[in-house]
Amino acid sequence: MGRSKLIVRNLRKIFRIDEGFGRYSSITAIDDVNLEVNEGELVTIIGPSGCGKSTLLMIIAGLYDKTSGEVLLDGASINGPGLDRGVVFQEFALFPWLTVRNNICFGLKMKGVPASEHDRIMKRYLKLVKLEEFEKIFPHRLSGGMKQRVGIARALAYSPELLLMDEPFGALDAQTRTSLQQMLVDIWSETRKTILFVTHSVREAVFLSDRIVVLSRRPSRVRAVIDVDLPRPRQRLSQPFLRYEEELEELIARELGDKASKTEARVA
Ligand SMILES: Nc1ncnc2c1ncn2[C@@H]1O[C@H](COP(=O)(O)OP(=O)(O)OP(=O)(O)O)[C@@H](O)[C@H]1O
């Protein structure tokens, strides 16, 4: 695999919470996270609820400040949001007052892509997410899965260096979810984007990933990194697939078992 696209080094995040009456408390969400994503790689992050996955993505997106450590994209420190990163979150964050077409063109405008190019680019990405006929529709007339597909098209259209996805399929039914996973792998193979994807689902992680980063409970550290050495297209019911699933389930169960894993963390 190619060179490093994203490097996260000794990342730490402490939230300071204003309790009122001049009192503050703090909560450490991320203790010490190190990870690297290579150019063109699809990496997923999995870990217990509340361990700091969204916080990590928000920091990489430049929407939250870090407490300490380094986050480098193409060797440069991230210091705020930017069009070199595309973001797709679980809540469908389309602009309700814009049509599908204009939702997608929004990022193009922000990036200063000439207006004469917009239609061609917009149509290419709408085709990738199989929504060619919905160009003129407003988001409220789309299903959840369709909204998420527009969100993906919008994030890809302005050609970011890195696509950040935080449980983008979490709110969808199982069937839609499976088909969007396949669609994402197809788009990824075609565009060779670098993708960092957060999920709760072991099956989704094994289906999508080149590598899976398993986080500990909060405050998070990297518990394990698993290379998924399975040919694509992946068969969810094949023996090797199921073995990966089992290995991950075990790791996560051990993590939730707490005491044993704390000792391990010290050893590691
Ligand atoms: N803006 C914030 N202010 C204060 N605390 C926060 C804030 N955002 C997150 N936290 C806290 O940081 C911790 C990590 O939250 P985060 O949302 O990153 O977890 P997560 O791993 O994404 O969880 P889930 O799997 O449920 O989505 C939690 O304890 C949460 O309460």
Ligand SMILES: [Mg+2]
């Ligand atoms: Mg989250």
